[in-house]
Amino acid sequence: MSHGRRQKPKNLLMILMLSPYLLLLFFFGVLPLIMAIFNVPTKSPSNPNGGWHVIKIVLHDFRLVPAAWHVLGFMALFVPLMIFFVVAMSLMLDTDTAPWKKWVRLAYIVPACISGSVAVLLWYVLLEPTLSPFKGVMHFFGITQASQIWKTSNLTYILVFMAFLSLAGQWILIQFGSLQSISGEILEAARVDGCTQFQLATKIKLPLIRKYVIYMGVLVFAGGLQIFVEPQLLNSSVYHGIAQQWSFDQLSYSLAFDNGNFGEASALSLMLLVPSLIGALLVIFKTDMFEDVNFKSPKKLAKEAKKREAAAA
Amino acid sequence: MLVVATAALLGASLVTPVATQAAIPSITIWVDSPRLPGAQLYAQIMKGKVNVNVQLHAQGDLVAKVQLFNTVKKGWPDVVFGPPNDVAFLKNPLVNDALQLDALQSPAIWKAFGNGNNWCKLNGHYYCVKNDLAQTVLWYNKTLMTQFGYKVPTTMAEFAAIGADVAKNHPGYSLGSLGDQAGYSSFLEPSQCPLNVAKSDTVVVINSKDSHCTRVATLLQPLIDSGVIDVRSPFDAGYIKDVGQAGKWLMNIGPSWWGQFVLRPASSYNVPAGQVATANMPTWPGESKAYSGEYGGGIYTVSPHSKYPKEALAFAMFMVGDARNLVSVKNPDGSHGAPTYPAYGPGNKIWVQAVAKDAYYAQSIVPALDTQAQLIWGGTKPVRYDANGAWGASWDTEIKQSKDLQKAIDAYATYTSNAATQVGYAVVKK
Known part of the structure; x- marks a missing residue:
């Protein structure tokens, strides 16, 4: 960046590289966002004169608090479970002794082929005591009726189960990939110094893939907050009403397309944007997630220089 | 936000332009799969008189889509089969997608419904045509x-x-x-x-x-x-x-x-x-x-945006009153006729004749169905x-x-x- 002469072509290249993303961001991120903002104060059955107090109406919706509890409960289980399990499994997969590593990796990716919508049907059959191939086991534990399993109060656990099993596999492979990027020299050095396999995993490898783990955490968090397909399908085609406006996104969808209330739906959607946006900003500015080792902005360099000076003085 | 906005974009792009022909009226109708054979038959019968564009849609699709049509100000189908509660939502002035049907056909036809179309009578006017009764x-x-x-x-x-x-x-x-x-x-x-x-x-x-x-x-x-x-x-x-x-x-x-x-x-x-x-x-x-x-019983609603409301209503009346749909039309499963008890009196008389002869039942199920058809409790009303x-x-x-x-x-x-x-x-x- 210091050579003014080279700056122009570099910028052009940067714009070129960014443009596909920027286009998508504009059409499917920024534009809908602007549309949503304009939609909030429009007239609707619950807000016949229009206006911004629709936000207050949404906050008082009797389904909002239950939806919040459902989604928060889901995330409180789902996010830590994913992170812990995925990290543990990928670290175990990376111990280079396993001769059938290739097959184990394949085994992890298979459940990921069963995506959300298919998983709903699969788990309905598996957990329905009349149809399940495991009905013998269920009957042994006294579960003979669908209502003992399929009820709204159990839904959090069932959905965590569903989402975990369909997502964990691919994340294990991604994290396994990030472990592959660790330099062999470092690992060799650690071994020479007498590091056990366990220490190698927890003291050397884990800190080195920390960024990828945080990254996974962010994506899993965002995905969890937006849970929609599984409860919606369960509610509309398996047990009608079991997950009626169970999650935030379902409530937003229902406000828009059942009640025809785009103002409230937009207001709720914008509210949902806030925690995700705060999370993203925190990750960008308060962690070194996006810090480039080889590049620091001039401002940052000056800041660090000042710090050093102050320390020296 | 994404759900709403992408759906809005998708909805806008999926709107099928209504075919425009100067001489012949054309209507777009939405039906679910049990109603599809009848609707296709109607399109065939009307060839040369009315261009009938039949589209297969899940029940209740209209309520989800009509908001989008209202936003872009086009795309409304002329006549739609949907679940009974829809009429309350569609009649709402803010939504405005259920036409008042009283004047579109003779009072004698409305009268022939008996109590069969009571569900659709709101504030003394008809806003839909009841397809079948689920008494x-x-x-x-x-x-x-x-x-x-x-x-x-x-x-x-x-x-x-x-x-x-x-x-x-x-x-x-x-x-x-x-x-x-x-x-x-x-x-x-x-x-x-x-x-x-x-x-x-x-x-x-x-x-x-x-x-x-x-x-x-x-x-x-x-x-x-x-x-x-x-x-x-x-x-x-x-x-x-x-x-x-x-x-x-x-x-x-x-x-x-x-x-x-x-x-x-x-x-x-x-x-x-x-x-x-x-x-x-x-x-x-x-x-x-x-x-x-x-327990159930679908309805037909006609859009106020329809250029040919009479033709749209005529389709609904064909479905509830014409023997070709009620008893003759061939269904994909090999059976014939409309699957459920027609709400329209004259159409009903045609339909029950076939059912009364059904050897599956120990005796004709029709007398009880007929008696109760006139006794559906009127307290339950469509709600939004x-x-x-x-x-x-x-x-x-x-x-x-x-x-x-x-x-x-x-x-x-x-x-x-x-x-x-x-x-x-x-x-x-x-």
């Missing part, structure tokens, strides 16, 4: 009733007495179930329990403590406790296996389509041929009329909230958990009171 009747297993020595009950007290005797002498046999909308259409609605009684577009009566509700709880609770009446959904895989497939179905109060779609199919209750019969609804104590509930989804969201959870009927009625009332308030209704007790 409840008493469905019973004639063979088992004779074998056990029971008389077909004509009052609810007799119904309960049989229930008590079944529990004692024939345990395992069932008098029906309460899950989903079955509890409402079979018992609460015939008893006139005010749970969705819309008095106007903005006032609805919801009162679970009304004596018409509490008497249902009092009468049925012992039958629930003894298991004669099940708290599961009639479509629950476990109930189908334990009762239907096990030959333990004795009787239940169910809608007009019960025999064909629930009792008969081998994958469902699989009741053998020659056993099923219908009877009039049992009366509740102190009532002179034996009201029916209603999902009154049907609320059964699963509140009632089912409560009844399965506590097996306490009054608590379940209360839970439903609480839920719908909230839902009604949310969309701008005032909820009153009377």
